[in-house]
Amino acid sequence: xxxxxxxxxxxxxxxxxxxxxxxxxxxxxxxxxxxxxxxxxxxxxxxxxxxxxxxxxxxxxxxxxxxxxxxxxxxxxxxxxxxxxxxxxxxxxxxxxxxxxxxxxxxxxxxxxxxxxxxxxxxxxxxxxxxxxxxxxxxxxxxxxxxxxxxxxxxxxxxxxxxxxxxxxxxxxxxxxxxxxxxxxxxxxxxxxxx
Numbered sequence: 001x002x003x004x005x006x007x008x009x010x011x012x013x014x015x016x017x018x019x020x021x022x023x024x025x026x027x028x029x030x031x032x033x034x035x036x037x038x039x040x041x042x043x044x045x046x047x048x049x050x051x052x053x054x055x056x057x058x059x060x061x062x063x064x065x066x067x068x069x070x071x072x073x074x075x076x077x078x079x080x081x082x083x084x085x086x087x088x089x090x091x092x093x094x095x096x097x098x099x100x101x102x103x104x105x106x107x108x109x110x111x112x113x114x115x116x117x118x119x120x121x122x123x124x125x126x127x128x129x130x131x132x133x134x135x136x137x138x139x140x141x142x143x144x145x146x147x148x149x150x151x152x153x154x155x156x157x158x159x160x161x162x163x164x165x166x167x168x169x170x171x172x173x174x175x176x177x178x179x180x181x182x183x184x185x186x187x188x189x190x191x192x193x194x195x
Contacts, residue, residue, distance in 0.1 A: 001020060001021075002020070002021040002022055002081045002083070003018070003019065003020045003021070003081055004017075004077045004078075004080035004081040005017065005018050006073045006076050006077045006080070008069065010069065012057060012058050012065040012069065013056065013057040013058070013065050013069040013070075014057075015055045015069055015070060015073045016052075016054045016055075017051075017052065017054075017074065017077050018050075018051070018052040018053075018077075019049060019050070019051055019074070020049065020050035021049060021078075021082070023044075023050030024048060024050065025045040025046070025048045025049065025050070026044070026050045026051075027040065027045065027050070027051045027052065028051075028052045028053075029041055029044070029051065029052065029053045029054075030053070030054050031053060031055040031066055031070055032056065032057055032059045032066060033059060033066050033067065033129065034127065034128075034129075035126055035127055036063065036066065036067055036129070039163065039164070039167040040053055040070070042164060042167050042168055042171070043170065043171045044171070046167075046171040046172055046175075047171030047174055047175045049171070055069070057069065062130065063129060063130060064133060064136065067133040067136060068140045070137070071136070071137040071138065071139070071141040071144075072140045072141075072143075073144075074141055075141040075142065075143065075147070076145075078147075079144060079146065082178065084188065084194075085109065085188060085189070086186060086187065087181060087182075087184055087185035087186065087187065088177065088180060088181070088189060089176060089179050089180075089189070090109050090110070090177055090189040090190075091106075091107070091176075091177055092106070092107050092172075092173035092174055092175070092177030092178075093105065093106040093107070093173050093176070094168075094169040094170075094172040094173040096165045096168050096169035096172065097165070098161040098162075098165035098168065099158065100156060100161060101153070101155060101156030101157075101158065101161040101162045101165045102153070102154040102155040102156065102165070103119075103152070103153055103154065103156070103162070103165040103166050103169045104151070104152040104154055105149070105150070105166070105170050105172075106149075106150045106173065107148060107149045107150070107170075107173050107174065107177055108147070108148040108177075109178070109195060110146065110147070111146040112148055113142045113143045113144075113145075113146055113148070114142065114147075114148040115135075116149070116150040116151070116152075117135050117151050118150075118151065118153060119134075119135075119153040119162065119166065121162055122157065122158075122159050123159040126159050131163065138166075138170075146195075149170070151166055151169070
């Protein structure tokens with residue numbers, strides 16, 4: 001079982017995270033930010049990852065540090081759980097509809113961090129959540145996993161639907177990318193011999 005545990009404490013956040021890449025989609029996420037909890041729950045369920053996150057952050061200021069630091073911890077957890085990445089499919093993609101929203105997500109667990117984020121979220125807030133933090137989360141996640149990630153919005157008007165489609169699409173694309181290809185289970189999927 002490819003599992004990891006991350007403990008990350010700063011002056012701004014205190015995070016404990018458990019991840020199982022080969023799970024069933026069980027989750028228990030308590031970050032102090034309700035919308036982030038909801039997105040992490042969706043991510044776990046649709047990626048079939050078992051995920052537990054607890055975060056005590058300085059949300060009396062705003063959600064920025066909590067959201068970014070959970071992205072850092074989650075990216076680190078994937079990196080740790082993947083180990084040498086032997087046998088993984090490496091690439092994943094998803095075209096995900098959420099009512100009127102349609103999100104294309106394509107990714108490569110390449111060891112190189114790169115985010116292309118072609119998304120227009122109309123509202124500045126969903127509830128109390130600052131929608132600009134979606135990109136902050138993804139940048140932190142990509143940086144700490146070494147992930148190349150392209151997210152393109154093809155349709156969408158409702159900010160909640162757009163963001164939800166991003167997290168679901170990311171989860172499904174990652175599920176594909178981290179899955180083991182039994183034909184090449186003892187190989188690193190790169191001509192370099194490492195990722």
